[in-house]
Amino acid sequence: MKSDSQLIRKIQHHQDRGAANTLVERYYKEIYAYVYRQTGDRETALDLTQEIFIAILQGIHSFDEKKAGFRTWAYRVASNKIVNHYRSAAGQRQGWEKALIGEEPASFMDISELIIQRETIRQVMAVVAEFELPWIQLFQKKCFEGKIFTEIADELDLSVNTVKTRFYSMLKKIRQEVSWND
Amino acid sequence: MIERKISERDGMFPQMEVEFPEEEEIHRQGEWILDAALPGMSWTERLRNIYYGAGWKTIFYHCGSAWRLLLLLYAGLCLFCWKARVDTEIQMGISILAFPLCYLTFWFVCCCLEEQEEMVELKNSMHYTLSYIMSLRMFYSGILSVFLNLFLLSVINGYEGVQMWKMMAAGASSIFLFAGFALYLYQKTKRGIYIGILILFWLALFVLLLPLRSVLLAYLFRQLPLAVHIAVAFGSLIIFAFYIRKVERKDAYSFAC
Numbered sequence: 001m002k003s004d005s006q007l008i009r010k011i012q013h014h015q016d017r018g019a020a021n022t023l024v025e026r027y028y029k030e031i032y033a034y035v036y037r038q039t040g041d042r043e044t045a046l047d048l049t050q051e052i053f054i055a056i057l058q059g060i061h062s063f064d065e066k067k068a069g070f071r072t073w074a075y076r077v078a079s080n081k082i083v084n085h086y087r088s089a090a091g092q093r094q095g096w097e098k099a100l101i102g103e104e105p106a107s108f109m110d111i112s113e114l115i116i117q118r119e120t121i122r123q124v125m126a127v128v129a130e131f132e133l134p135w136i137q138l139f140q141k142k143c144f145e146g147k148i149f150t151e152i153a154d155e156l157d158l159s160v161n162t163v164k165t166r167f168y169s170m171l172k173k174i175r176q177e178v179s180w181n182d
Numbered sequence: 183m184i185e186r187k188i189s190e191r192d193g194m195f196p197q198m199e200v201e202f203p204e205e206e207e208i209h210r211q212g213e214w215i216l217d218a219a220l221p222g223m224s225w226t227e228r229l230r231n232i233y234y235g236a237g238w239k240t241i242f243y244h245c246g247s248a249w250r251l252l253l254l255l256y257a258g259l260c261l262f263c264w265k266a267r268v269d270t271e272i273q274m275g276i277s278i279l280a281f282p283l284c285y286l287t288f289w290f291v292c293c294c295l296e297e298q299e300e301m302v303e304l305k306n307s308m309h310y311t312l313s314y315i316m317s318l319r320m321f322y323s324g325i326l327s328v329f330l331n332l333f334l335l336s337v338i339n340g341y342e343g344v345q346m347w348k349m350m351a352a353g354a355s356s357i358f359l360f361a362g363f364a365l366y367l368y369q370k371t372k373r374g375i376y377i378g379i380l381i382l383f384w385l386a387l388f389v390l391l392l393p394l395r396s397v398l399l400a401y402l403f404r405q406l407p408l409a410v411h412i413a414v415a416f417g418s419l420i421i422f423a424f425y426i427r428k429v430e431r432k433d434a435y436s437f438a439c
Contacts, residue, residue, distance in 0.1 A: 058219050144195075
């Protein structure tokens, strides 16, 4: 089985469709799941995943494996696309409307409850999208990539205390906003 | 409910169950992605995309003042050569010093214009990166400069035959070699000031080499055959064109990510 680096080189040098197909197949489900968990909607997740892979393949010439691994880079592209989706007027409108007409009002217990419910994840992400990008990345790494604080601190080049402080302030803000809407 | 509660210290978050699409749908999505991201493109289409994809208006946006300055510099040079009736050595010196100097000044002024406050918004909204736009701008202005040099040498200075072609080729080589180096500097630093430093460096080098001018000029324009001059000029142009392609591939799509 060819490594990611070999496939990427083939795409970079020869626009190799076979290599691109292998790379897409290898990461499709992982990225789709990452998007789905932050949108809670199958169609939106399909559209966004498609956009993410198009951006990845079109931008693959700017990918430098010395700076970051392919998975990290792909997640960064995905993260940016998700944030753009929530920040765009259409995304916000769709998110809030769908959330408000959900079958049953979300019972606010805990942030961990909110991010696993399709009805509330869009509310949570709409609040998250109002933060600055490094904060959003922190939140996504913690909640959707399952990383621990020390890993996040390393990746974002921040101290563990800063990461924790930012994360808990985000949780506080989400609790206020989402509970207020309930 | 309670068991899903995150650890206040550093626990893991529970994950929402994912409704994955069917394998067939994933395959179809993959095909759409490949069609959109890697469309089959002929060699000529690719060339057109690299060297003209942005279009004239984008490539030369907001550089009218730089063009006017370049033409003024050339007009000044023409007037100087015509009025002063300078000797051959000085004319040769001009072709070596002034041609790249005019060209680099054009680049420097373009960079300064781009760095003006009102350009920031435009730069942020551009589909292409500034290094790429700059490289195309310099590519076309470089070609135009070569023709201006030809005009200056043949019509104003009255050169003809092998001597004229040698000087024109030397001018073209220096223009495209400097263009490649200036593009490298700009791509790395994104600051026009380094082009200014390159101009000063070139002036300093020229002054340092002045005592050796007779030997250098005799070697360049009398001993060195025309074929070598033309080969170097073409080589420099090809290297610069390849560098533009590299800048395009490296930068042009980074906006998407």
